[in-house]
Amino acid sequence: GIQVEQSPPDLILQEGANSTLRCNFSDSVNNLQWFHQNPWGQLINLFYIPSGTKQNGRLSATTVATERYSLLYISSSQTTDSGVYFCASPGGTSYGKLTFGQGTILTVHP
């Protein structure tokens, strides 16, 4: 099956800083999704991004399927952005069999 590698594994920021998180895939990328798991454990779907770029407020995501990677940009980070960010892709499978990366732990200090 598809392998998903996220980088960096950990990231510490001061409030207001910008950051870029990356997902690399071993196989073709399609219908990639980004999730945020907050410190209370809730998993929130940030983006469903088959290809191209999407923006939602201070967050944006870009998927370059031909080069098998996706990037999540966080601008003007806030303490509420802290948590774990996951990317996931079905990699050619169906019915929700998403393969998740190991996550990037983001800590934003005030």
Add this chain to the structure above:
Amino acid sequence: DTAVSQTPKYLVTQMGNDKSIKCEQNLGHDTMYWYKQDSKKFLKIMFSYNNKELIINETVPNRFSPKSPDKAHLNLHINSLELGDSAVYFCASSPWDGANSPLHFGNGTRLTVT
């Protein structure tokens, strides 16, 4: 509120017991799932159902038995609990095939087996 809701939020039990986790979604989605998150935060699919029909059974021990009475509900029953079953179990749903539509998670059930 429209959401994926699962109960209970916490479940502490002893080895050998049988327990159930319930999940309901009022988003009108066709597909529901169970995912397991281990202590290292790794997320892995266990089961998926599409309109009450089992689609994915991902090499899960047969002590785990999902049941979907209708497309809005997906419950998980676990027999003879073992220490290694301790994890956070997430229910999720998607409008159709979750590989081609956004996945929405419930808030998780933290299972602790002692």
